[in-house]
Amino acid sequence: MEGGRIIRLLKDNRILVLLMAILVPLAGEFNIRPFHDDYRVSFGIPIFFFFLFVIRKIHPVISGVIVGFAVLVLRISLDFFNSVPFDFLLSVRTHIPASIFYIIYGLFFHLAKINRFQQEAEVIGFLGMGVEIVASLSELALRHFLSDEPFSVPMVGKIVLIAFVRNFFVLGVIFSVFKDKKVQEDQKIMLESHLYEVNIHLEKTLQYADEITKDGQELYRRLMRIGSASGHPEVIRHAQDVLGMAKKVHDIKQDNKRIISILSKLLSKKSSPDRIRLDELGYIVVRANQYYAEKLNKEIHISLDTENCELYIDAFTVLSLINNLVSNSVEAIEKKGMIRISLRRRKNWLTFTIADNGPGIQAKRLQRIFEAGYTTKLLERKDPFSGLGLSYVKEEVQKLGGRIEVKSSPDRRETIFTIHLPVERLLRG
Helix, strand or coil, X not given: CHHHHHHHHHHHCHHHHHHHHHHHHHHHCCEECCCCCCCCEECHHHHHHHHHHHCCCCCHHHHHHHHHHHHHHHHHHHHHHHCCCCCHHHHHHHHHHHHHHHHHHHXXXXXXXXXXXXXXXXXXXXXXHHHHHHHHHHHXXXXXXXXCCCCCHHHHHHHHHXXXXXXXXXXHHHHHHHHHXXXXXXXXXXXXXXXXXXXXXXXXXXXXXXXXXXXXXXXHHHHHHHHHHHCCHHHHHHHHHHHHHHHHHHHXXXXXXXXXXXXXXXXXXXXXXXXXXXXXXXXXXXXXXXHHHHHCCCEEEEEEEEECXXXXXXXXXXXXHHHHHHHHHHHHCCCEEEEEEEEEEECCEXXXXXXXXXXXXXXXXXXXXXXXXXXXXXXXXXXXXXXXXXXXXXXXXXXXXXXXXXXXXXXXXXXXXXEEEEHHHHHHC
């Protein structure tokens, strides 16, 4: 089952995998030899780091095996054409340490969970440096074992220096090139998530409008029968008023149908993925709401903690749920505060926790916050505000077979929302 999944992922990402298998070994041929032996410092490592950073659906160890094999094949092939006589076993023994380097690099890239720190460039830089140092030392140790090549303390110092310079230089290039693009992609996904949510609200309104129209027409017929039987023109006039209102609601229903049709076309043509990795979804929420807090002139630190979240789920359903709660926390915090987002998988359940140190919600209002139209913000705002967000969240959670809980303490200035969702429903989309 796991083998079939890996094959499917490789097929789905075959172009990127092919590019990685070609570009990394070729870039590795542009190198320097700081120790005047077979150990080389190449451009292949930063390119491999880039691919691990981008191709997140494929396990880093699998990427390491693919690249390691490609490097071995390329260097043996070069020896075959350039060495006379050609010694196959000597060529394998010479180049197998470089192949093992990429496998170890991929393994420790995975163990360090570097992709969890996409918002923290310095952390990525130091983790990347550590991964490269471990992989380089492993390669040197293997070379020493196979060929008795020297392995000294000055070599370790040079490896550390090279890893430091290379990782922070490459990281700066990656962040400068992709920062604006990432912001645009986040905004696009968030917009489509909002359209998805609006579409759900409109479909619900359409259903209500249809029911009101039918009830209005039935009430019209009843009043007409009563008015005709009793001979009261006032009852007939009321019946005609009810019919007029039913027609207006029918017009609203038709307008909603047209809007829903347009939204459905927009969502069907969306360029963003239907499914997204759960931890990446968390980063999108963090970035979007950090920007939202800045627009509101608030100093809010938003942290994200993920555990066992390396699975792909329905993008817009979960994004709209989490973003609703986080944006509510941003609005609740007055000027300065903290929001903690936790995404965790426990066997067949996903648990999302959003906690903030805002003003809290009083106990007497706590049980009503999920009612449509109810909001505690009315106490702080002069303009009326509809609390559709939380009622929407609760309804969607229940549709997915989950549950939502809230705890709040104005004294402790803390509010915690917790959503439990079954993994199976999210994987089915």
